[in-house]
Structure formats: C-alpha cells, structure tokens
Amino acid sequence: MKAYILEKNGGIKNVKQVQLNDLEATGSQVLIETKAIGINPADVQVRNSDFMLNMITGGHIPEQVILGWDVAGVVKQVGENVTAFKPGDEVFGLISMPGLGSTYATQVLATEDQLVLKPENIQFSEAGATPMAALTAWQAVVTKANVKQGERVLVHAASGGVGHFAVQFAKNLGAYVIGTSSAKNEDFVRSLGVDEFLDYTKAPFEEQLGKVDVVIDTINSVEHIRRSTKVIHLGGRLVYLQPHFAEALESSLLDARIAGFGVFVxxxxxxxxxxxxxxxxxxxxxxxxxxxTFDELAEAQNVVESGRATGKIVVITE
Structure with missing residues (x-):
C-alpha cells in the first residue's frame, strides 16, 4: 500500500510518500480500501507541532507516524469478531481520535465502532470530507451547546469546514443562525441557510449584532474567543474548539456569567x-x-494550512 509518513514535526516537506506492506484485519478490525480522505486543520497542527502530536497520542508516539483521521472507502476484509460490516460495504468514519487514525494511506484499519455505512445518495468525496468536521460541529452544537429551537446562535467562520456544518445543524434544530465570514464567501454562507450574514472585515463582529444565546467560536485565538463572551446573554453558552484555552478563558466567562465549553472531537x-x-x-x-489526487496530498494540506479554504478539501485515492 501507499502511505504518507511524517518523518518529523514541521513543514509539509517532512511528509513523505512511501510504499508499505499491505494491512490485515484481525479481531474487531475492519480493513478499508481508501477512496477519499478529508484534510483538516488538525492534520496540519499535528504535523507542525510535537506538542500537538504528543497531546493527541497521549505521549504514545509510534516509530512510524501516518497522519489523517477522515476516511471513506470500501471494506476489503473484516476481523473474526466483526458483525456490523462485510467485504464490499461502503463505509466512512473518523478513525482513532484521539490517537492516530493513519488515514493518509490507500489502506486503513479501523474498529467497527468507528464506522458507519455511506448513504447511497452521497459520493465518496463527500463521505470522506464529513467525519471530523461534522463530528466537531455536532459535538459543539448538539452535545455541548444543546441548542434549542428559537435560540439565537452565532457561528464564527461559517464558511469553513466545521462552521458550515455547525450552521446547518443549528438550523436543523430550529435556531436563528448568524454566520460570520468575509464578504467573498457571503454567497456560500447564505447557501447554508443562515438568517443573517455578518462580514467580520467590515467592523468588529461585536459592534454589528445584538446579544445571542450561543456562540460557536471556531477561531484558534484566545482573544477572539474572549470577544465572543461580550455578545452572549447572561446564562448563555460559548463553545470553542481548543479545550487547552480553558484556563485562559476562565475569568472572561465568570465576568460575562456564561457557560464555556471546549470541544476536542x-x-x-x-x-x-x-x-x-x-x-x-x-x-x-x-x-x-x-x-x-493522492499524489497531490501536500497541495491539499497547503490549501488547508492557508486558512482560506471554503467548505471541505478532499484527497481522492483513485
């Protein structure tokens, strides 16, 4: 099989394509022939930072590190204890998060409790793009924020991978959703069904809207998240994607008298x-x-690393 090995933390030049032995499923494992791989900001963060790699693996870093967590593909083989899937099934999932999913490869091993069947109405590219971003948004909007019908919800970076799912999940729950982005992405954000679009480049977002019940802040900045506390009603909820910011945010949350939740997908x-x-x-x-393409994976990471990607970026393996 082909795979990308992280030789050391740092730039994309440290991710090398290699040829490895084929994998074999045992026990509760499912062997997937990869069709699509979602590329996420977490991939880049772990690639760049030994701190992030240590954190996500709990310090148990294998000798051979293969990045990637999103995968969609076809079941090639199942272990003797697997009952939910069989060879030929089309599946997708977020693999071993936290840990190493090792999905930057043409073959991927997963346990059956990490996979679901791919709906017939979506392509492998869509399925491969879904797991990490959608699960992050779900665990933010549904699990942590517990968004309810009629609540006002602000989603920052609504044009991004997590943001575009968060908007849709909040709308599906009956919320009134405000999405922030730059003006060039307004049409994209409005296509998601937002009730209001807010161009953050026009003026500070806190000067452009009234109070909201919930903020889903996807921006990797303590200062930005602190600013979000200023637009939330007393007793409201703030969800952010960097749990390690909790200590830095504690006083701001207390001052605003709101609840704050960090989400680690x-x-x-x-x-x-x-x-x-x-x-x-x-x-x-x-x-x-x-x-x-699989050979263009470095280019896909560069797009995600730029911070200017809209929606989802996907690598197709065939």
Missing amino acids: SSSAENLKEITSLLASGKVKTKVTQTF
Missing part, C-alpha cells in the same frame, strides 16, 4: 449515524470545494 459512530441520517435525507450537505 472524538470518534463516535453513534453521533455519525445521526449525521448520516441528515445527509441521507438531504437536510445537511457536505460542501466539497476542492479535490486533489
């Missing part, structure tokens, strides 16, 4: 099944904006 077939039902019904759509 985790693999969950249970959550992914809920998301899959929305995809199958057409109530939620995965917006794939760029695709790359």
Whole structure:
C-alpha cells in the first residue's frame, strides 16, 4: 500500500510518500480500501507541532507516524469478531481520535465502532470530507451547546469546514443562525441557510449584532474567543474548539456569567449515524470545494494550512 509518513514535526516537506506492506484485519478490525480522505486543520497542527502530536497520542508516539483521521472507502476484509460490516460495504468514519487514525494511506484499519455505512445518495468525496468536521460541529452544537429551537446562535467562520456544518445543524434544530465570514464567501454562507450574514472585515463582529444565546467560536485565538463572551446573554453558552484555552478563558466567562465549553472531537459512530441520517435525507450537505489526487496530498494540506479554504478539501485515492 501507499502511505504518507511524517518523518518529523514541521513543514509539509517532512511528509513523505512511501510504499508499505499491505494491512490485515484481525479481531474487531475492519480493513478499508481508501477512496477519499478529508484534510483538516488538525492534520496540519499535528504535523507542525510535537506538542500537538504528543497531546493527541497521549505521549504514545509510534516509530512510524501516518497522519489523517477522515476516511471513506470500501471494506476489503473484516476481523473474526466483526458483525456490523462485510467485504464490499461502503463505509466512512473518523478513525482513532484521539490517537492516530493513519488515514493518509490507500489502506486503513479501523474498529467497527468507528464506522458507519455511506448513504447511497452521497459520493465518496463527500463521505470522506464529513467525519471530523461534522463530528466537531455536532459535538459543539448538539452535545455541548444543546441548542434549542428559537435560540439565537452565532457561528464564527461559517464558511469553513466545521462552521458550515455547525450552521446547518443549528438550523436543523430550529435556531436563528448568524454566520460570520468575509464578504467573498457571503454567497456560500447564505447557501447554508443562515438568517443573517455578518462580514467580520467590515467592523468588529461585536459592534454589528445584538446579544445571542450561543456562540460557536471556531477561531484558534484566545482573544477572539474572549470577544465572543461580550455578545452572549447572561446564562448563555460559548463553545470553542481548543479545550487547552480553558484556563485562559476562565475569568472572561465568570465576568460575562456564561457557560464555556471546549470541544476536542472524538470518534463516535453513534453521533455519525445521526449525521448520516441528515445527509441521507438531504437536510445537511457536505460542501466539497476542492479535490486533489493522492499524489497531490501536500497541495491539499497547503490549501488547508492557508486558512482560506471554503467548505471541505478532499484527497481522492483513485
């Protein structure tokens, strides 16, 4: 099989394509022939930072590090204890998060409790793009924020991977959703169904809107998240994607008298099944904006690392 090995933390030049032995499924494992791989900001963060690599693996870093957590493909083989899947099934999932999913490869091993069947109405590219971003958004909007019908919800970076799912999940729950982005992405954000679009380059977002009940802040900045506390009603909720910011945010949350929750996404077939039902019904759509070949994976990471990607970036393996 082909795979990308992280030789050391740092730039994309440290990710090398190599030829490895084929894998074999045993026990509760499912062997997947890869069709599509979602590329996420977490991939870049772990590639760049030995701190992030240590954190995500709990300090148990294998000698051979293969990045990637999103995968969609066809089941090639199952272990003797697997009952949910069989060879030929089309599946997708977020693999071993936290940990190493090792999905930057043409073959991937997963346990059956990390996978779901791909709906017939979505392509492999869409399925591969979905797991990490959608599960992060689900665990932010549904699990942590517990968004309710009629609440005002602000989603920052609504044009991004997590943001575009967060908008759709909040709308599906009956919320009034405000999405922030730059003006060039206004049409994209409005296509998601937002009730209001807010151009953050026009003026500070806190000067452009009234109070909201919930903020989903996807921006990797303590200062930005602190600014979000200023627009939330007393007793409201703030969800951010960097749990390690908790200590730095504690006083701001106390001053604003709101609840704050950090989300570190985790693999969950249970959550992914809920998301899959929305995809199958057409109530939620995965917006794939760029695709790359397996040999172009470095270019795909560069697009994500730029911070200017809209929707989802996907690598197709064939």
